[in-house]
Amino acid sequence: MKRTLLEVFCGLVALVLMVSFHQQVARLEAQHQDVTALERKVEKAVAAVGDGKEIEQLRRTILEQTETRMQTLEHQLRSASAGTDQARSIATDLERAKHDVAAFRSQLSTDFERTKALVDAYISEVRAKEKDAAMKLSETNSAIATIASQLHRDPNELTRTMLLPTVQLNGDDTVGSGTIVFSGPNSHRGGKIETYALTSYHVVRNILADTPKAQHEGFEVTVYLPGDKLVVKGKMIAHQAKIDAALVQLFTDRTLPFVANVLPRNEAPAVKVWDPVCAVGCPLGNDPVPSHGEVSSLKNELNGANYWMINAPTYFGNSGGGIYRADTKQLIGVFSKIYTHGKGTPIVVPHMGLCTPIELVYEWLQNEKLDHLLQSASVPRVDLSQLAAPAK
Numbered sequence: 146m147k148r149t150l151l152e153v154f155c156g157l158v159a160l161v162l163m164v165s166f167h168q169q170v171a172r173l174e175a176q177h178q179d180v181t182a183l184e185r186k187v188e189k190a191v192a193a194v195g196d197g198k199e200i201e202q203l204r205r206t207i208l209e210q211t212e213t214r215m216q217t218l219e220h221q222l223r224s225a226s227a228g229t230d231q232a233r234s235i236a237t238d239l240e241r242a243k244h245d246v247a248a249f250r251s252q253l254s255t256d257f258e259r260t261k262a263l264v265d266a267y268i269s270e271v272r273a274k275e276k277d278a279a280m281k282l283s284e285t286n287s288a289i290a291t292i293a294s295q296l297h298r299d300p301n302e303l304t305r306t307m308l309l310p311t312v313q314l315n316g317d318d319t320v321g322s323g324t325i326v327f328s329g330p331n332s333h334r335g336g337k338i339e340t341y342a343l344t345s346y347h348v349v350r351n352i353l354a355d356t357p358k359a360q361h362e363g364f365e366v367t368v369y370l371p372g373d374k375l376v377v378k379g380k381m382i383a384h385q386a387k388i389d390a391a392l393v394q395l396f397t398d399r400t401l402p403f404v405a406n407v408l409p410r411n412e413a414p415a416v417k418v419w420d421p422v423c424a425v426g427c428p429l430g431n432d433p434v435p436s437h438g439e440v441s442s443l444k445n446e447l448n449g450a451n452y453w454m455i456n457a458p459t460y461f462g463n464s465g466g467g468i469y470r471a472d473t474k475q476l477i478g479v480f481s482k483i484y485t486h487g488k489g490t491p492i493v494v495p496h497m498g499l500c501t502p503i504e505l506v507y508e509w510l511q512n513e514k515l516d517h518l519l520q521s522a523s524v525p526r527v528d529l530s531q532l533a534a535p536a537k
Contacts, residue, residue: 284419303423303435304371306474309403311425311433311466312342313367314349314379314393316356321348322426322433322466323366323393324476327518328401340395341518342366343506344465345481346384349391353381366395369433370402385509388450388501389481391465392515405467407521408475413504416453416470416477418443424457424498426466426480437471438496445499452481452499459483459498468500473524477503 314321323344331339352364363378377397384391395401408416420440425433438457445452455468459480468478478500485491510516 303474305403306406307423307425307467307469308433308435309369309371310405311369311427312395313369313427313430313433314344314352314465315365315367316352316359318355319348319351320427320430320462321345321352321464322462322480323348324405324425324465324467324479325368325395325401325403326405326407326476327520328404330400331518333517338398338400340397340399340401341382342379342393342395343467343476343479344391344393345479345501346386346389346391347481348465349381349384349393363396366393368395368397368401375399383510383513383515387448388505388509390479390501390506390509392510392513392518404520405469405476406474406524407519408470408473408477408503409521409523410504410507412523413477413502413507416440416443416502421471422455422457422477423469423471423474424455424459424463424466424480425469426459426463428460428462430462433466441497443502447482447499450505451502453478453502455498455500456496457498458495460493460495463498475521475524479503479506 310325312323312325314323321344323342325340325342328340329338330336349364353359356364363380366377366379368375368377375397377395379393379395381391382394418440421437422440423435423437425435427433436458438455440453441456442454443451445454453468455478457468459466460483463480463483466480467476468480469475470477480498480500482499484494484497484499486494507516507519510519
């Protein structure tokens with residue numbers, strides 16, 4: 146816009162030059178007010194910082210009006226004193242003025258483009274720094290929240306929210322893990338008391354393969370209570386092999402007290418690499434044990450499905466167990482696979498585990514019309530103020 150103002154100014158310079166060469170131009174000074182009005186329009190547009198296209202159109206309009214005015218003045222001057230030496234002198238000076246104005250405009254245009262390039266580069270640099278600063282701030286807040294959560298975590302609450310919802314699935318030669326996600330009156334089944342657990346499909350598949358009676362009798366599922374264990378029968382009622390997920394119904398008329406809080410579906414995209422996690426399962430047939438780590442990767446395609454990688458230590462038997470957000474204690478995935486290295490006697494890589502993201506579980510169960518069995522509630526992330534005082 147400064148360029149536009151300068152262009153208008155150049156037109157005024159030409160006008161002043163012509164006035165100085167002939168007194169007959171004096172009657173045209175009234176037209177100067179029109180130029181001033183146009184200049185005020187520009188200033189108003191600059192102050193308003195309006196739409197870019199509108200400003201560009203205003204710039205073109207001003208240029209057209211200025212050029213038209215100069216042509217009119219030229220015609221009037223020639224008509225006023227045609228054929229006289231004075232007229233010729235004015236015409237010569239007018240052409241020289243036009244040439245000077247054109248050269249000045251060309252220089253202004255070059256300076257404007259150079260300045261614009263510098264300003265654009267500066268703005269890009271500032272935006273990049275702002276983005277980098279915002280990212281670092283987010284990472285710092287996440288790290289502080291994690292520390293706060295670890296400093297003030299309640300072992301009893303951790304046990305209630307992540308350890309006790311875990312179950313163990315047992316076959317003759319197979320053991321795996323699962324997580325209770327629903328227990329209580331099922332409104333979709335007439336209010337009947339029902340209990341369901343999420344697990345990995347391959348865990349149930351292997352149990353059914355090595356335990357023939359499980360096909361019609363169901364398989365054993367160990368439920369953990371404070372200081373006690375409850376063994377019930379379980380049966381797979383839905384599965385999706387592509388994402389290695391299965392839903393198991395536990396046959397008990399009791400409402401079990403410990404159910405996982407599943408991450409709400411709309412919050413699943415908020416899970417990021419570096420997020421602290423807790424993996425809970427029954428490795429090698431042990432009672433549920435937790436291990437801590439982070440989300441290592443969100444992109445690991447296998448058999449046409451995407452898995453998340455975590456670096457929390459896991460082992461055989463963790464399959465089907467829960468992966469929780471460490472700070473909010475929400476279930477965000479089902480542990481599926483663990484990396485091994487070598488042939489014959491492969492070496493387990495315990496810090497490279499893959500889990501089925503909860504978002505895929507939601508999608509699958511919605512298609513099965515069973516997504517109402519995932520009980521979820523939003524949980525605030527740890528507030529920085531918790532660093533000042535223990536959580537109550």
